[in-house]
Amino acid sequence: MEPITHRVCQKFLPRVLGVTCRNRSSSASNPAPIYSRCATHLVSRIYQPSNLRDMVQDSRSPDEMICKSQRLMQQAGLIHPFNPGCYFYLPTIVRSMEKLVRLIDQEMEGIGGQKLDMPSLCSADLWKSSERWDLMGKELFRLKDRHGADYCLGPTHEEAVTTLVAYQSTMSHRQLPLLLYQITRKFRDEPKPRFGLLRGREFYMKDMYSFDMNEEAAYQTYESVCQAYTRLFSRLGLRCVQVQAGTGNIGGKLSHEFQLPADIGEDRLLVCGTCSFSANEETMSSRQTNCPQCKTGKLVESKGIEVGHTFYLGTKYSHIFNAAFSNSQNKPTIIEMGCFGLGVTRILAAAIEVMSTEEGIRWPGLLAPYQVCVLPPKKGSRVDEVAGLAVELAQTLGGTLPHLRGEVVLDDRTQMTIGKRLKDAQRLGYPYVVVVGQSTLEETPKFEVICQQTGETMFLGKDGLVDLLQRVETI
Template structure:
């Protein structure tokens, strides 16, 4: 991403997100919003600057150690830049004194910057100190209902990665310093991944090696298959928290007998910027960036001929094609780029287009000047090249999915 000009380094583990990356991230957030709101999620925004008093009440001020970015205000009060918001959201819900069982389950989520003092930030956006995350927190009337919510969020995550065209594995995981009694990671299999996974060859069982004994080779679920070791990039994590936080902050609701009852909780994270980087890692080749189709910053790049070349007269046609696609196909409005650097050869601009990962590149050359105009269309994600008429081009791009 850095070589392609998508991000630029700032401090260790921190990056400028350049315009194409911001476009891609905004698209990812729209897909996340669709999936979270489909299961009843409500979006909010919580402060990144959180009081140490909240974290001391859960004992995580000490437990998190050097991972927390800590600071003091002018009055010497302690704060942290939050890596996660369990304390904050539970306090918010606890202050809703009229909360009724009729209003549950309550699923609150945000997409915001998070901060973690990584000892060795590396691999670009895969492990940074400042990053974007979607974090959701659920409040339910009972343990049974909370498990149902947990399953619905896991299913939403599975749908999300399916829509992005990414193979994602849900694995049994450790609860770590978040806590709770049940946890799953969502991993994209990749050789560069930092997590070691054990996957059964016979059934659906998979787990992070942290959760199993070091010498375990037989599947604990089916007792038949052998566990195969692989690597993955963690892009999501879910936790069933029970009453760990709601008890501490008295996050209660009125039950059917109108008596105060402590809510059952879950929390669910998605690494927004990490998903972008991980998707590029698993989909791209050495020479070309390949985005998930929904997340490409732009869907189409039109290349006019070089100025002064034999096909120079086709420049006007290229401009018409770019305008026409945005005007004729509503879903491509704002999704078409005209590379007007006509002082450069088409070959050079085509190389740049592949480096940036436009799903479709349309080369407007000599063929566009023929009696039956033809356009060279390169499909980045398949490597296929086609020569299409204008109608054929419209038919092809009419099927492009956008958000």
């Protein structure tokens, strides 16, 4: 995935497009990069293995079923399977994941979150203190070091972060609330990993831990984080339902899941059609048909993909590890805690699952790995003379529109037909595809612009195209 520099232009573009790229400030011995002018990437230089395109689903093996997001991501060269439940994240999906991380950072910092990074290798002693060493059962990846000491690969970090805070024995009430979070790889020994990034054994998660003076303050923090989650999914254009949920092996007094309704979802939800009540079916005491909140509404069952989970922990962990602060009377007081997770890689896969067509990926606009793909004509075609215009357009869009810097790709594989490259563009889901072809030869040159999110096709002059793309939101 290489931006167009003077060297790359000299090496590739004259050969495939029949144009010369010059920079007056450069010399033969010291060519100056022109990334600042074009900020464009070449499709031929993006690592997207093509040997993943012919995937066959074996209907006789339900545990190996391939869902839509998994199939599309592998066909587009975004992920590649490694071990069961473990994947290579290839360059294009890494771009999307980095954008999602920036969005999450914005929302977490907006409510006072501070980012840190904790060890993945966790001592068994901590987990035995919380009694989760046995409670987690086979889902916990366990190992011994050379001295025979027991460790686990952390699926979550309640014990670790509480111990960290407990080390600071002089914490004052003026330092609270304290919200610490990380975005790291997590590990869970899933018995049946499947559906690509939706249920894996190794994945990325955002986990935040809150520390408050009292129960009332802890509930306020809990609500603040839930609102931040709601804003995040709204910015992504995803319909997310907040449902009551059980506390499971994490524990605590209150829990909610954030679910994306989807047929492939493995959670069963009950949603009231009259009021705001919704819950995971597993939390209901019996098979209810009437809403327990408004008493009159009917509960409708649907499936969902869990993409976030929040817990009010109370003093479950802080009491065990003696995480305390000095209150206004200078007396030591046990901290009230909450924990809040977001499945980073699961959000990516779930978004593709609910938004895409069977033929191609549709991204939340902010997460598209690239916003614009420019297609020059096929080399040797009767409109080959406008190939240079395609290069110029890609440079203009990537260089003069600051928010599109690094967001434009030029499909320089001009040995392929426009139709074949359009199919590839549809498969990857660039929000905007610009075809430089026959219409650019008209007296008033026009570019064919395909908006893949809506399926709309427009013919725009250069000014109209720039005006359209100026309104594209990026992160």
